[in-house]
Amino acid sequence: MCQNASMSMLDWNEYRKQIGTTIAEIAKLSPDLVKGYRAIATSHATKGTLDAKTRELIALAVAVTVKCDGCIATHVEQARRQGATADEITDALGVAVMVNAGAAMVYSARTLDAFHALADAPPDGPPPRT
Numbered sequence: 001m002c003q004n005a006s007m008s009m010l011d012w013n014e015y016r017k018q019i020g021t022t023i024a025e026i027a028k029l030s031p032d033l034v035k036g037y038r039a040i041a042t043s044h045a046t047k048g049t050l051d052a053k054t055r056e057l058i059a060l061a062v063a064v065t066v067k068c069d070g071c072i073a074t075h076v077e078q079a080r081r082q083g084a085t086a087d088e089i090t091d092a093l094g095v096a097v098m099v100n101a102g103a104a105m106v107y108s109a110r111t112l113d114a115f116h117a118l119a120d121a122p123p124d125g126p127p128p129r130t
Contacts, residue, residue: 016073053082060089061096 056079063071
């Protein structure tokens with residue numbers, strides 16, 4: 001168990017309960033929206049060649065990438081239920097870090113390309129609109 005568990009940034013158990021309560025409220029206001037979400041979320045839960053633990057590990061890596069605390073809270077719980085260890089979760093998170101670093105590198109290259117494209121533009125033209 002993590003030695004710093006008492007220093008958590010967020011009370012994940014309470015947060016997970018809060019998310020559930022708020023989603024229940026959304027379901028009352030827009031039942032078709034939540035029904036559609038649940039259909040998407042469960043459509044691949046038991047099918048396919050990946051086992052449930054692997055799907056949860058992937059979900060955690062994606063949750064980190066899209067910065068979704070609710071997704072993290074939900075999928076950590078599900079990953080634990082599927083037997084995921086801290087080492088396996090850390091490996092999945094390492095993939096998220098790698099992919100995000102790769103994306104930053106690709107967009108850094110795009111930024112430099114945009115800079116070089118301006119060097120080819122006529123110097124007296126109007127400034128680009130943003």
